Amino acid sequence: MFKIPLFKAFEKDTWIKPFLKQYKRSLYLALFLGFMTFFCAGALMFVSGYLISRAASIPENILLIYIPIVLTRAFGIGRPVFRYIERLTSHNWVLRLTSTLRLKLYTVLEKDAIFFKRNFKIGDILGLLAEDINHIENLYLRTVFPTIIAWILYAFVVIGLGFYSLWFALVMALLLFVVVFVFPLYSVLLNGARQEKEKQLKNALYTDLTDNVMGVSDWIFSQRGTDYVTSYVANEQQLYDIQNELRKFNRIRNFLLQLYFGLIAISLILWTSQRFVGDHGGAANWIAAFVLSLFPLIDAFAVLPDAAQETNIYKDSLERLNGLAEKAEVSPTTLPEAAALDLRIKQVSFSYPNETKNVLDQLDLVIPQGEKMAILGRSGSGKSTLASLIRGDLTPTKGSVELAGIPTNQLGDSISDTIGVIQQTPYLFRTTILNNVRLGNEAASEAEVWDVLDRVGLKTLVEQLPEGLQTMVDEAGLRFSGGERHRMALARILLKDTPIVLLDEPTVGLDPITEQALIDTFFSQLSDKTVIWITHHLQGIDQMQRVIFIENGKLELSGSPQELFETSSRYRKLKSIDEGR
Structure with missing residues (x-):
């Protein structure tokens, strides 16, 4: 029955x-x-x-x-x-x-x-x-x-x-x-x-x-x-x-x-x-x-x-x-031309379906165009959820996340023209290196591809391969090291030329030397862009203009690395642990 x-x-x-x-x-x-x-x-x-x-x-x-x-x-x-x-x-x-x-x-x-x-x-x-x-x-x-x-x-x-x-x-x-x-x-x-x-x-x-x-x-x-x-x-x-x-x-x-x-x-x-x-x-x-x-x-x-x-x-x-x-069934909108690409997070609260606890709780934040900002917080604090809200993958339960005055969840596929993402494990497809990099811009010429590979430090490596840009990449790109896969992902971003780049813990699992070299490459090549860096690591944090801490869905600390080092004992302790002191 x-x-x-x-x-x-x-x-x-x-x-x-x-x-x-x-x-x-x-x-x-x-x-x-x-x-x-x-x-x-x-x-x-x-x-x-x-x-x-x-x-x-x-x-x-x-x-x-x-x-x-x-x-x-x-x-x-x-x-x-x-x-x-x-x-x-x-x-x-x-x-x-x-x-x-x-x-x-x-x-x-x-x-x-x-x-x-x-x-x-x-x-x-x-x-x-x-x-x-x-x-x-x-x-x-x-x-x-x-x-x-x-x-x-x-x-x-x-x-x-x-x-x-x-x-x-x-x-x-x-x-x-x-x-x-x-x-x-x-x-x-x-x-x-x-x-x-x-x-x-x-x-x-x-x-x-x-x-x-x-x-x-x-x-x-x-x-x-x-x-x-x-x-x-x-x-x-x-x-x-x-x-x-x-x-x-x-x-x-x-x-x-x-x-x-x-x-x-x-x-x-x-x-x-x-x-x-x-x-x-x-x-x-x-x-x-x-x-x-x-x-x-x-x-x-x-x-x-x-x-x-x-x-x-x-x-x-x-x-x-x-x-x-x-x-x-959603009709995407588009960004106004020549608009200032400021991100505004207005009193945002978010909880997942069938859950009563808010992952984010009345978070208020402004990220001006061109700012370099790091988001720190322990697992479950809400930083990854915030990244999804910024990308428009999630809709706030309350409040809004706006890019140039438009809610990011209304931008649809066009948001990829504005916000590029490098994740923990960038995926390379079973096709040529040329096609993998051209995912950022299918109309790019080979000269433009060589240019971005040079900027991310992969040109010499690719030139030494027997077939160069036509070299086939195996499934998931496992023939390349973690650092090389991240540099390939950065090359896609540079070819796409998005004004905002979201780095979602891209250095996880890398050794300290490779991590520092990758961080230096990221910030030297993204100097003219808005960078939002989600990390639990403080290595390279001094290159950021602002650092925020999210704890239990709330904004606990915010300031430049120098200000936080001078005023926050918690920040100094985390930095000491990260540096092995």
């Missing part, structure tokens, strides 16, 4: 409903074959019970048991055949549906990729891609198909019994109503909330683990690795507690369900023993037939409680998929 919120999710659905009509013939065929599978299973036991009892009563004529023998063979063959064809049909239907959904999903993501991260962390994105389409697949295989087939069987059994006894058909309708509707509703009401909570905890753990693994260097540098492990273990224990409650409830419910099936079997025995009385073991013939036919039908009805309580998971997936399409 479906929970009402799932119906509400279907009412506004634009992902699933259009394909139900498109593939309706396969859907109807799968439901018919599923019904025939259980019909043959029940009929096989019915005829077998009659045949065994009739044969034991010494029939006067072999013809009295010949037809049951033939029917036993027919239903015995029909059950696995229908089951096999039903599996092929239903899985083919679902795979066709989900393959179309995946194509639609990737089309939406590719079309509006710049807007996608506004309302999701990286872990959320991976969860959407990895889980939600699979949940839609399970919605049909584990909930819709079994539920509809069980409803058809319910109607068939009641109508069939009505030919023998109207009053017992009504009794059986009431007994099976409890199995088909009451137990599933009971599971939804008592266990549905736990199952929804389980999924939320899984999503939170998946998101936190993904984001923190990617920022593991922050935890190590801030010496808070133990804090993260403790926090993660506590959240994981909460998930285990919920799962234990789910398992305990399911065990008790399944035990009660089996007892209830026993009650139905006893009712059939009592009814058949009174209803079918005759000579030559007539009562025994029908008692065995009716009672044995019940047991295959138990398999059809027993799955309904689990199917019903999982609807909360499917409802959430439907809402996330439909919400994705709504978020993607």
Whole structure:
């Protein structure tokens, strides 16, 4: 039985409903074959019970048991055949549906990729891609198909019994109503909330683990690795507690369900023993037939409680998929020409969906065009979220982040013409060096590419390669060192000539000598640009005009390196640690 919120999710659905009509013939065929599978299973036991009892009563004529023998063979063959064809049909239907959904999903993501991260962390994105389409697949295989087939069987059994006894058909309708509707509703009401909570905890753990693994260097540098492990273990224990409650409830419910099936079997025995009385073991013939036919039908009805309580998971997936399409429909704006490219962060607060704690809390900041600013803070302080807000990947919960008076989340793809980003691990594609550098400007000439390679200190290296600019780069650029990959990323930025450059911890994992050389190259080549440097390292910090500290989402310290060294004991301590003193 479906929970009402799932119906509400279907009412506004634009992902699933259009394909139900498109593939309706396969859907109807799968439901018919599923019904025939259980019909043959029940009929096989019915005829077998009659045949065994009739044969034991010494029939006067072999013809009295010949037809049951033939029917036993027919239903015995029909059950696995229908089951096999039903599996092929239903899985083919679902795979066709989900393959179309995946194509639609990737089309939406590719079309509006710049807007996608506004309302999701990286872990959320991976969860959407990895889980939600699979949940839609399970919605049909584990909930819709079994539920509809069980409803058809319910109607068939009641109508069939009505030919023998109207009053017992009504009794059986009431007994099976409890199995088909009451137990599933009971599971939804008592266990549905736990199952929804389980999924939320899984999503939170998946998101936190993904984001923190990617920022593991922050935890190590801030010496808070133990804090993260403790926090993660506590959240994981909460998930285990919920799962234990789910398992305990399911065990008790399944035990009660089996007892209830026993009650139905006893009712059939009592009814058949009174209803079918005759000579030559007539009562025994029908008692065995009716009672044995019940047991295959138990398999059809027993799955309904689990199917019903999982609807909360499917409802959430439907809402996330439909919400994705709504978020993607954004019309980007453009920056006014010759505008001063000042960044203004106005009373910005931000929290991720399903989280009450603000990652950033009323942050107020102005970054004039041409300023060199470093953002420091421990892992989880909000500096990476601030970078995403500046790039327009996220939308503030409150306040605004504006570039030349335009909110950055409204600039769309055009923001890449203004803000260039060098991340912790720049990616090089499996193509030539020339094509990798030209990602910054596809129209650039080879002379311009050589010029930027010279500026970043890679010209000699590339010249020494047998094929020069035409040298193929292996997947992810692993033939180059970390410092060389960062210089390649800088060459792209210089070729793009963006007025603002965001350095998102680009020196993580480099040795001190390579790190210092890379920092010198960055700031010598970006001297005429706005530079926003996110770092947990203070090496090279004296080259910045301003340094800010973000702590628990708030701006704690702000000033030039010299001012902070003179006025902040915390800054002096961090600098001493960083310098190894």
